[in-house]
Amino acid sequence: MSTSKRIVIVGTGFGGLAAAKALAGKACEVTLVDRSNHHLFQPLLYQVATAMLSPADIATATRTIIRAQNLRIVMAEVIGVDVNKKRLLTKTNDDLPYDYLVLATGADYSFFGNDEWALHAPVLKSLEDALTIREKLLSNFEQAERSKDVARIQKLLTFIVVGAGPTGVEMAGAVAELAKTALTRDFKSIDTKHLRILLVEAGSTALSAFPEGLSSYAIQALRTLGVEVHLGRPVKTITDSGIMLGNTWIASNSVIWCAGTQARPAATWIGAEAARNKAIIVNDDCSVPGNPEIFAIGDVACYQADLNRPLPGIAPVAKQQGAxxxxxxxxxxxxxxxxxxxxxxxxxxxxxxxxSHAVADFGKIRLKGFTGWLAWSLVHLLLLIDFRSRTSVYLNWSWAWFTRGRSARLLTGVQRKKNPPSNADYDYATESKS
Structure with missing residues (x-):
């Protein structure tokens, strides 16, 4: 094996895992590197944030997913690439030599130059993010239950989701169901008239990548759930007290950012040309111009499918590119x-x-409503990484369907550990009933 070519893959998302699986057992040395020890099924991350699922339902330890004699898995944080020496640089100085390098580092959220907003509007990219959001949502109800101050109750029960792409739409709908069906019946002092869920979008429509008919249906479905949909309303300011939406101030204790994304900084590691979203512009074989031994896939790659329209940052693209x-x-x-x-x-x-509401665009076939929801459920169950995850998610979905309950309503102090309490707004309780 000492003369075998060394292939290093950075990232254990859909793309990196697909590449590793395709190379497992082949005549080469493969090293899979990630700063976490698990593969995360990000499409269902919002369900962890809204207490529908537990972290273990959508995350699986990478070492249990793929095993092969020629595969080594390394948990390390990558900080750069020495292109001339063909070495991957890590934070612990355990540099990894390579003959071929596959960058599958994914994307993160962009605050469009307003990075200070990140202090007040959590994003949804990791399990830690999801648990932080869950902690905030559930603790807001606990605090509202015992508060006598109407203004404070209104602030605690106003939930704002920024960005009306798929993640924002799904998050807003899940928050509405959590608030209106799973929680209000269990809190005796909460008056639902104080409850507000807002989905705000600077653009003119929600789900802009979908056909107009499906986008309109999604907006109507959200409004049926009680979500206030605000289109064409750019965010001007976000603080710990609320949000300035256009010229209107809205007090809120919970603002969730689901707007624009940008690639993680792999382009700067290798000095590659990048698109506006910092994704590496790649050749038609996914290799990096000027560095044919380096490949970029998934969200970190800008692949021009036709003319000036890059491929979308979704799981099927990453999986196909990885293979x-x-x-x-x-x-x-x-x-x-x-x-x-x-x-x-x-x-x-x-x-x-x-x-029971979803939209699905398969080109000539377009589904919405309950039929779309069934298709969405089936596809996501099949995409889950293993039988255990599929079984667990199916059982939790069934429980929620028949009982309208949530099986993961636990306050564990995640957010308190990240942001120590300084006033009554950060007073946590523990609530485990489903």
Whole structure:
């Protein structure tokens, strides 16, 4: 094995995992690197944030997912790449040499130059993010239950989601169901007239990537759930007291950021040309111009599918690119002809809006309502990484369907540990009833 080519894959998301699986057992040395020890099914992360699922339902230890003699898994934080020496640089100085490098580092949220907003509006990219949001949502109800101050209750029960893409729409719908069906019946002092859930979007429509008919249906479904949908209303300020929406101030203790995204800084590691969202502009075989031994896939890559329209940052794109890049690298190692350019097979796009409402665009086939929800549920169950996860998620969904309850309503002090309490707004209780 000492003469085998060394392939280093950075990131254990959909793309990185797909590449590693395709290379497992082949005549090469593969090292899979990530700063966490698990693969996270991000499409359902919002359900952890809203107490529908527990973290273990959508996350699986990477070492249990894929095992092979030629595969090594390293938990480390990458800080750069020495392109000339072909070495991956890590925070612990355990540098990793490579012959081929696959960057699958994913994306993070962008605050459009207003980075100070991040202190007051949590994002949803990791399990820690989801648990922090869950902690805030549930603790707000606990505080509102015992408060006598109407203004404070109104602030505690006003939940604002910024960004009306799929994540924002799904989050707003889930928060509405959590608040209106799973919590208000268990809190005796809360008056639902104080409850507000807002979805705000600077653009003119929600789910802008979907056909107009599906977008309109999603907006109507949200309003049926009691969500106030504010379109064409840019955010001007976010503080710990609320949000300035256009010229209107809205007091809120819970603002969740689901707006624009940008690639993680892999482009700067290798000095590559990047698109506006900092994604690496790649060739038609997903390799980096000027560095044919380096590949970028998924959210960290800008792949021009046709003209000036990059592929979307969704799981099917990352998975297909991961498998493709593995095939391309193996062809080079084995001295075979180069594989044809990558071509994405569109599996469609979907978004769910609470109980029994979803939209799905499969090109010629478009679904909405209960039919769309069934399709969304089936696809997401199949995409989950293992049988245990599928079984657990299915049981939790069934429980929520029949009881309208939430199985993960635990306050564990995650947010308190990150932000020590300084006033009554950070007084936590523990509530475990479902």
């Amino acid at each position: 493709y890049v593995a095939k391309a690298i193996l062809a080079r190692i084995q001295g075979k002809p180069s594989v044809p350019p990558f071509k994405y097979r569109n599996w469609g796009t979907m978004a769910v809006i609470g109980r």
